[in-house]
Every structure is written in structure tokens, then in C-alpha cells.
Amino acid sequence: MTTSTADVVLPPVDELKHMTLVRVEDDEELMLVNLGPAHPATHGTLRILAALSGEKIIASAVEIGYLHRGFEKMVEQGTYMQVIPYTDRLNYNSALMNNHGYCKAVERMMEVTIPDRARVMRIILSEMSRIIDHLICLGAALVDLGALTNFWYFFNSREHVYTIIEKVCGARLTTSHSRIGGLMRDAYDGFEDDVIEWLDGMEKAREEVLGLILNNRIFIDRTRGISIVDRESALSYGYTGPCLRASGVAYDLRKAQPYDGYEAFDFDIPIGSNGDNYDRLMVRFEEIPESAKIMRQAIDQLKPGPIIVDDARVRFPKKQDVYFKIESMVNQFELVFKGIQVPAGEIYDFTEAANGELGFYIVSDGSGRPYRIKVRPPCYYIFGNYTEMVENQLIADAMTTLGTVNIIAGELDR
Amino acid sequence: MTIEEMCDALRAKFGADGLTPDTRFGDLTITVRKDRLLDIVATLRNDPTLAFDQLLDVVAVDNLKRQPQGTDAHEYDEDERFEVIYIFNSTSHSHRIRIKVILPEDQPALPTMVGLYKSANWGEREVYDLMGIHFTDHPNLKRILTHYKFEGHALRKDYPVDREQWLDETEPLIDELLLQLKQSQVEVRLEGP
Numbered sequence: 001m002t003t004s005t006a007d008v009v010l011p012p013v014d015e016l017k018h019m020t021l022v023r024v025e026d027d028e029e030l031m032l033v034n035l036g037p038a039h040p041a042t043h044g045t046l047r048i049l050a051a052l053s054g055e056k057i058i059a060s061a062v063e064i065g066y067l068h069r070g071f072e073k074m075v076e077q078g079t080y081m082q083v084i085p086y087t088d089r090l091n092y093n094s095a096l097m098n099n100h101g102y103c104k105a106v107e108r109m110m111e112v113t114i115p116d117r118a119r120v121m122r123i124i125l126s127e128m129s130r131i132i133d134h135l136i137c138l139g140a141a142l143v144d145l146g147a148l149t150n151f152w153y154f155f156n157s158r159e160h161v162y163t164i165i166e167k168v169c170g171a172r173l174t175t176s177h178s179r180i181g182g183l184m185r186d187a188y189d190g191f192e193d194d195v196i197e198w199l200d201g202m203e204k205a206r207e208e209v210l211g212l213i214l215n216n217r218i219f220i221d222r223t224r225g226i227s228i229v230d231r232e233s234a235l236s237y238g239y240t241g242p243c244l245r246a247s248g249v250a251y252d253l254r255k256a257q258p259y260d261g262y263e264a265f266d267f268d269i270p271i272g273s274n275g276d277n278y279d280r281l282m283v284r285f286e287e288i289p290e291s292a293k294i295m296r297q298a299i300d301q302l303k304p305g306p307i308i309v310d311d312a313r314v315r316f317p318k319k320q321d322v323y324f325k326i327e328s329m330v331n332q333f334e335l336v337f338k339g340i341q342v343p344a345g346e347i348y349d350f351t352e353a354a355n356g357e358l359g360f361y362i363v364s365d366g367s368g369r370p371y372r373i374k375v376r377p378p379c380y381y382i383f384g385n386y387t388e389m390v391e392n393q394l395i396a397d398a399m400t401t402l403g404t405v406n407i408i409a410g411e412l413d414r
Numbered sequence: 415m416t417i418e419e420m421c422d423a424l425r426a427k428f429g430a431d432g433l434t435p436d437t438r439f440g441d442l443t444i445t446v447r448k449d450r451l452l453d454i455v456a457t458l459r460n461d462p463t464l465a466f467d468q469l470l471d472v473v474a475v476d477n478l479k480r481q482p483q484g485t486d487a488h489e490y491d492e493d494e495r496f497e498v499i500y501i502f503n504s505t506s507h508s509h510r511i512r513i514k515v516i517l518p519e520d521q522p523a524l525p526t527m528v529g530l531y532k533s534a535n536w537g538e539r540e541v542y543d544l545m546g547i548h549f550t551d552h553p554n555l556k557r558i559l560t561h562y563k564f565e566g567h568a569l570r571k572d573y574p575v576d577r578e579q580w581l582d583e584t585e586p587l588i589d590e591l592l593l594q595l596k597q598s599q600v601e602v603r604l605e606g607p
Contacts, residue, residue, distance in 0.1 A: 015606070016586060024601040032591075049587045051595065051602075058600055061590035065559040072544070073568055073575055108439060235467045235505065238533030249505055256508040345438045348471075348501055348512060361473045361499065365480050372569075376471040376501070384536035387594055413559060 021051060028053055033395070037066045041144055041399040044409030048386075048398070055394050060387050064413055071414040075373045079339025080106055080180060083370065088174040090358075090375060090411040093136050094129035096165070097353045098411075099178035104259065105349030105360040106180045109342050112314060117305040118182040119260055124195065124298045125168070125177065126351075127291040131202065132158050133354030133406075134242075134284040141281060141403030142213065145222055150209045157202040164194050180340055181315050182308030192299050199292050206288055223278035227389040227401040230275055238381035241356025243405055246283045247275035253352035265294045277397075280404040314340050339368025355379050355406055377411035415463065415509055417442045423464065427457060443499070443512040451515055452525050458502060458511065459530055466502040466511065469527065472537035473499040474545035478571040495519035496547060500527070523548040544569040554593060561585075 011019065021030045036047040045066035051058045071090070075083045087098040100122050107114060114122075139154035162172045167188050169177040177184050213219045229239070234247035244251055252269045254262040270286035272279025308315045312331050321328035344366035350359040356378030363372040382405050389405075390398040415423070420442060421435045433454075434445040446454055458466040475497040477490040496517040503510050515524060526549040527534035536558065538549040543557040546567035557564060561581040566573050595602050 011604070016588060016604075019604045019606055021591075022603050022605050024603055030602065032588075047587070049591055051591055059591055059594035059598055061587050061594055063585055063587055065557075065561070068559045070568065073573075077575060233532065236532040238468055238470055238531070238537075240468075240470075244505075251505045256505070257510075346443070346475075346499075347439045348441060348510075357470065357503075359471060359501070361471070361501070363475055363480075371480055372475050374471070374473040380540075381470075381533045381536060384533060391594075391598060 023053070023058070030058060035398075037063075042402060042407075043140055044407065044412075046383075046402075046407065046409065046412075050390075050395065050398070052395060055396070057390050057393055057395055057398055060390055060398075062383070062386055064383065064409075067409040067413040069414065071375065072373060075370060077369075079368050080342060080370055081335075081340060083373065084178065085174065085176045088176055090377065090414065091133070091353065091355065091408045092173055092410045093408060094133040094354045095173060095175045096125045096129045096177055097133075097351065098358065099176060100126055101349070101351040101353060101358045102360055103178040103180050104351060105347060105362055106340070106342060108349050109345065109347050109362065109364060110180070110314060110340070112181050112309050112311055114182050114309055115306045117186075117303060118307045118309075120298050120302050121183055121187060121307065122178065123260060123262070123265075124295055124302070125165075127295045127298070128161060128164075128195070130291050130354045131288050132161050134288055135202075137354075137403070137406040138209070138281060138284055141400060141406075142209075142219075144399050144403045145219060147213065147216075147219070150212060153205045153209050157198070157205045160198050160201060164191070164198060167191075167194070179308060179315070181311060182306070186307045187302075192302065195295065195299060199295060203289065203292060206285065210285065220278070222397065222400060223281060223404075224276060225274070226277045226397045227393055227404075228274060228276045229385065229389060233385065233388075234275060237385040239356065239385075240378050240381075241352065241354070242283045242287060243280055243356065243382050245269060246272035246279035248273055253350060253357060257350075259351065262294075265297050267291075267293050277400055277404045341366070341368055342370075350376075353378060355408065355411075356382070358411075375411070375414060377408075377414065379405065379407050379412050383407050383412060415507060420464070420509070420511065423461075424454070424457075428454060441510065441512065443514055445514045445516065448515050448517070448524060451513070452527070452530070455500070455502075455513065455527060455530055458513075463507075464504065465506050466504045468503045468505060469531035469533045469537065470501040470503050472527075472534065472541050473501065474541040474547055474569070475499070476545060476569065476571045492519045496522050496545065498524060498541065498547060517547065521548070522546070523550055525550055526552040528553060543567070546570065554590065556590070 023030055030051040030053055033050050033052055036042040037045045047063040048060055050060040071086055075086055084099055087102045088095040090098045135154040135158050139151040142150040166172050169175050229247050231247050234244050248271055250269055250271045267290045270283050272283050317328035317331050322332045342364040344364050346363045348359055348361045350357050359376035361374040365371040389401055417437055436443040458464050477494055480490050494516050498515050500513045538552055539558040541547050542555050543559055544567055549555055562585045563581050
């Protein structure tokens with residue numbers, strides 16, 4: 001059943017196809033344009049139907065769900081551990097952060113404190129993911145403006161990170177690196193040096209890109225004052241992350257409601273003042289060195305130690321013990337077949353992901369399988385405001401706006 | 415504001431009747447009656463000491479097959495088939511609260527929160543789409559994640575996980591466009607060939 005929206009009676013679709021939309025005020029025929037679902041500038045599968053007068057968008061409607069894979073239904077079928085690979089596919093640009101966010105939520109329900117090395121590793125990898133997420137967002141947004149060179153500078157750096165991630169966990173995009181209670185695998189020898197070397201290269205790439213765009217007339221004209229989101233509507237629409245900060249709200253979960261020991265790090269929160277496309281891009285540009293700052297401090301804190309908590313409720317026993325000790329064998333069997341036994345109750349836990357607040361609402365009935373998991377993807381609520389953002393803007397700028405809010409179809413549609 | 419202070423403040427305003435706080439895992443969840451929902455949420459938003467300026471998410475849970483084990487064993491009957499949870503955040507005070515409403519199996523419906531928080535628009539649409547809970551007076555209560563001709567509500571526990579539906583018609587979307595035009599006060603008419 002679909003509920004009819006406007007109180008207009010629409011003719012059948014077959015007739016509708018041949019009809020035209022005319023503005024009463026000046027008898028101008030509005031042109032209807034479908035953008036997507038497979039338009040290159042949508043960076044995924046979205047559909048936007050826009051009514052145009054000349055090049056100006058008079059009104060638009062969006063349709064999402066083309067990438068809906070039933071994440072929330074699928075995770076109810078398996079154990080808590082089997083959810084981790086699904087979380088990779090939410091925001092696939094920064095999969096490590098999704099792994100961490102989910103594991104952190106379950107750890108809070110289990111009242112497990114992860115070892116120090118695992119915690120610091122998570123911070124390093126999360127900040128690394130935040131940087132590469134921003135790099136792809138900025139690179140792609142600049143391509144939408146016709147500036148292709150920047151994209152290569154950033155992708156060169158991003159490629160370097162993927163090599164590091166591949167060495168850490170064996171996969172490039174779908175990492176599944178966190179485990180409930182810690183991490184899957186420790187860092188390899190020379191991880192710290194690789195990260196520092198990459199950071200230096202990345203910061204150079206950022207400088208080069210800034211050098212190309214900061215005084216660029218085209219970039220400034222096409223981003224300043226476009227698609228302004230003021231403070232009130234950003235809050236009301238549930239904006240979080242860089243888009244909220246671009247609208248002038250100095251709110252970052254790492255500072256405001258710190259988790260994982262972020263309060264011990266020295267970093268700043270860049271904010272914008274206008275909430276336009278320029279601010280949304282620049283906040284991301286400025287967040288990159290702040291994340292790098294956290295990473296450099298975290299690398300100094302990284303001390304040898306265990307990477308997963310020694311708690312038989314959550315971690316797999318050593319392979320050696322599984323073969324030769326009956327308790328460990330039973331432990332392994334129970335964890336695989338029955339899953340981690342999470343106490344009954346409900347929890348909402350959040351992390352500051354690259355796009356904003358990534359939240360997991362988990363309902364447990366005390367068994368080894370999650371009863372219900374609801375993800376709060378940051379860009380879902382940001383995209384809810386899109387039609388308002390692009391109203392009375394040029395159609396070419398609507399594409400830039402889509403780039404600056406960084407819509408990731410994987411987490412938008414789940 | 416600590417959880418206890420928040421509980422006390424709400425009790426002082428609305429009385430202890432019909433407000434059930436739950437502080438499991440250190441988060442505050444308050445279960446309220448459906449008819450008092452908007453009233454309480456308006457206070458949460460407007461009271462300067464609470465100042466919940468963001469509705470972060472709307473979650474619906476189907477209790478059909480829920481049988482909690484352990485200390486808080488509880489039987490869920492038909493009157494408690496659905497739960498809708500609203501997650502609020504205050505950016506100025508950095509505190510959070512969850513408001514829960516319990517709904518029966520028969521025609522679950524809630525008043526919309528779009529007038530208070532704009533994020534409720536898409537949040538409630540998602541709950542309607544996947545759980546089939548109606549929100550009265552919602553400006554555009556349409557399916558959002560599944561196809562517009564999808565049958566049933568995918569996240570209900572009685573929707574089989576392996577049920578497939580073949581849906582390949584493109585949604586006209588023109589009705590939503592007309593709604594947008596109406597909201598921005600642009601008068602239009604449809605002309606035939």
C-alpha cells in the first residue's frame with residue numbers, strides 16, 4: 001500500500017508520461033529531468049527528479065533504496081560475530097570505522113574493556129579511515145567541478161593506505177578487522193614507519209591540492225554561498241559530523257562525549273561559518289591534519305601487548321589449546337555455534353565516523369544472535385535535507401552539493 | 415545533567431505516572447504513553463536545562479518472537495507487539511535520552527514528530543516502510559528504502575527472510591515533486607498532449 005502524498009489526483013502513469021508540467025505564474029513549461037540512478041555524478045545509486053526552469057531547479061524529489069540489501073534483516077540471522085563482515089559494506093570508504101563502531105557497542109553490552117594496544121590501534125586505524133574517507137569525498141567533489149588533477153593526487157595517497165590496510169588485515173576494502181573484545185590481528189613489523197611515511201606524503205598531497213584550488217576563481221565561485229544550510233536546520237535535520245560543523249556547530253563526539261580515550265589526545269575541531277558547499281569541503285580539508293595529529297600521538301602511545309581481551313566469553317581460545325584441552329574445545333564450539341552470549345537489554349552506542357555519528361541500536365534477548373540491530377547512518381539524515389538544499393540552485397551546482405555532503409549509498413540504503 | 419537529575423526533572427513536570435525510566439547499560443530510556451508523547455518531546459526540546467536539539471534516529475522493534483532470557487524475563491503479548499524508540503541528543507549539554515512507546519499489534523499508529531524535528535520526516539518514513547507503523551499527519555508517509563509496490567513490511571519478524579518479490583517498475587515520483595512545488599508555493603498545472 002502506498003499513501004498518496006499531495007492532495008492531487010494524478011492521472012494514470014501511462015497518461016502522465018505524455019503530460020507536461022506548466023508553471024501557472026508565467027505559463028512556462030518546466031522541464032523534468034531524471035538524474036540517476038546510474039548517473040556518474042551521483043557516486044552511487046540515487047535518483048533525483050528535478051523540475052527545471054532554464055538551468056534552475058524549481059523543485060526536486062529524491063528516491064533512494066537502490067542499494068538496499070536488507071542489512072538489518074540479514075544480521076538477525078547470524079551470530080554477533082557474523083555481523084562484522086556486513087558492517088564493512090555500510091560505508092565502504094571507511095570500513096574500519098564501521099567495524100570499530102559495531103564492536104564497541106557490543107563490548108559495552110558485554111562490559112568488556114579492550115586492551116590498551118587494541119584501543120590505540122583502533123584509534124590509529126579509525127583516523128586513517130577518516131582521512132581516506134575525506135580524501136575520496138574531496139577528490140570526487142572536485143571532479144564534479146571539473147578539477148581532475150586533485151583526484152589523482154588524493155587517490156595516489158589513498159592507494160598507499162590500502163597497501164597498509166592490506167598488510168594489516170589481508171583485505172583492502174572489506175576489512176572486518178575488529179573483533180568483539182579487540183582486534184583480529186596485530187600490526188606487522190614496520191607498521192608505525194609505514195604510517196608515518198604515508199602521513200608525510202598525504203600532507204604533501206593535501207598542500208598541493210590546496211595550492212591548486214584555494215585561489216581558483218572557478219572553485220570559489222562555484223562553492224561559496226551555494227546550498228547554504230543554517231545552524232537551526234542542520235540541527236533539526238539531525239546533521240552530524242563535518243556537515244554539522246560546517247554550519248557552525250562546534251560539536252564532535254570525540255570531544256563532546258569522548259570514547260576510546262580520545263580525551264587524552266590534543267586536537268582541534270575545525271568549524272565553518274556559513275554552511276555552504278565551500279565550508280563543507282574546507283571543514284574536511286582542515287580535519288585531515290587534525291586526524292594526522294591524533295595518529296602521530298597515538299603511534300607514540302602504541303606499546304606492545306595483547307590485542308584481544310582474555311575473556312572466554314568473547315575471544316576464541318588459542319588453536320593449540322583447542323586441539324589438546326577439552327575446555328578450550330568446548331569454548332571454541334560454543335562461540336562458533338551458539339555465538340557470544342550478550343546479556344538481554346537494549347543499547348545505543350555511537351562513534352564519530354567520517355560522515356558523522358554512526359550509531360548502532362542493538363536489542364539482545366540474551367541469546368547468541370542479535371534480536372534486532374538498527375544502524376543510524378549519518379548520511380541518511382543529511383540526504384533528507386537534499387531537496388531543500390538544491391532548491392533554486394543551478395543543476396550543475398546540485399551535483400557539487402551531492403559531492404560535498406558525501407552520500408555513501410552503502411550506508412544510506414543499508 | 416546526570417541521569418538521576420534528568421529523571422527527577424521529568425517527574426517533576428509530568429508526574430511519575432506513565433513514565434518508566436530504565437537505566438540499563440548506563441543510558442536513560444523513558445517509556446511513555448502514546449498520548450503524552452508529543453507533549454513530553456516538546457518539553458525535552460524547549461526546556462533550556464534539557465535542550466534536546468536533535469532527534470538522531472527513530473527505531474522500531476518487533477517483539478513477536480522476543481523471549482528475553484536471564485534476570486529480566488518478560489513475556490510480550492499482543493498489546494506489546496511493537497516498540498518505537500526515539501533517540502535524542504543535546505549538542506549544547508552533551509547528554510542523551512531515549513523515549514520509548516509501546517504499541518499494540520492491531521493498527522499501530524503514532525502522531526508524527528515532523529513539527530518538532532525535521533529529521534522525523536525520513537526517520538518515520540523508514541519505520542513505516544520496514545515495520546508498518548503509521549504516523550498520523552505525516553506530510554509524506556511513503557515507502558523509502560523498499561520499492562513503492564513492495565508488499566508487507568520487511569523487518570517484521572513474520573516476514574520470511576527468503577521471500578522474494580520481483581519489482582522493476584520505476585516509481586513516477588511526480589507526486590512527491592508536486593508536493594515539493596506546493597510546499598515552495600509554486601503553482602503548476604499538468605497539461606495533456
